[in-house]
Amino acid sequence: MAARRALKAVLVDLSGTLHIEDAAVPGAQEALKRQAILQVQLTNMFPLEMKQPTGATKLGGFMELECKSCLLTSEFYFSRLRGASVMVRFVTNTTKESKQDLLERLKKLEFDISEDEIFTSLTAARNLVEQKQVRPMLLVDDRALPDFREIQTSDPNAVVIGLAPEHFHYQILNEAFR
Numbered sequence: 001m002a003a004r005r006a007l008k009a010v011l012v013d014l015s016g017t018l019h020i021e022d023a024a025v026p027g028a029q030e031a032l033k034r035q036a037i038l039q040v041q042l043t044n045m046f047p048l049e050m051k052q053p054t055g056a057t058k059l060g061g062f063m064e065l066e067c068k069s070c071l072l073t074s075e076f077y078f079s080r081l082r083g084a085s086v087m088v089r090f091v092t093n094t095t096k097e098s099k100q101d102l103l104e105r106l107k108k109l110e111f112d113i114s115e116d117e118i119f120t121s122l123t124a125a126r127n128l129v130e131q132k133q134v135r136p137m138l139l140v141d142d143r144a145l146p147d148f149r150e151i152q153t154s155d156p157n158a159v160v161i162g163l164a165p166e167h168f169h170y171q172i173l174n175e176a177f178r
Contacts, residue, residue, distance in 0.1 A: 009087040014102070014118075015094055024109040032112060089119045095162025098146040099123060122147040125160050134158035137176055139167045 012018070018028040090113055092102070099122065103115050122144055129136050135152045138145065140162035148160075159176045 011089050011091050014090050014092040029110050091119050093121045096141045097143045136160040140164050
C-alpha cells in the first residue's frame with residue numbers, strides 16, 4: 001500500500017476550462033459555488049486516490065470525485081480546499097492582459113476568485129525578472145504592462161515576449177536582439 005501524501009496545492013486552468021474569452025463555460029460558476037452532499041462522514045478530507053466513479057457526470061469541466069468513504073462533487077472539493085491549508089491557484093498562460101483585467105472579467109462572469117488566487121504566465125515572468133534582477137524590454141500587449149509596474153526597463157539587458165503582434169516588426173525585434 002502506498003504511503004499517504006498530503007495534498008498541498010490544486011491548480012485550475014482558467015482559459016478554456018472556466019471561461020472562453022468573455023463567456024463562462026456552462027456550469028463552471030456553479031461548479032465553484034454549490035455545496036455538495038456527502039454520502040458519509042469524511043474521515044480524511046482529501047483522499048489519496050481519486051477516480052471517476054461509474055456513471056459520474058461532468059460538471060463545468062470537472063468530474064465528481066469518489067473516495068473509499070465518500071462521494072464529493074467538485075464544488076464541495078473547492079470550497080473545502082479553500083478552507084483548508086491547501087493552496088488553490090487559478091492558472092493561465094495568457095499574456096494578452098494584466099492579472100487585474102483578467103480578474104475583472106472573471107468577476108463579471110460571476111466567478112468567486114480573488115486576485116491572489118490567480119497565477120499567470122506574466123506573474124511567472126515578473127517573478128523571474130525580479131529574482132534575476134534584470135531590466136527587461138517588454139514585448140507584451142499594452143494591456144499586460146500593468147503587471148510590470150515598478151519594474152526598471154531602461155537600458156534593458158533581457159527581453160520578455162508575450163502575445164503582442166503589434167510589437168513584432170523588424171525595428172522592434174532588431175532592437176530586442178541587440
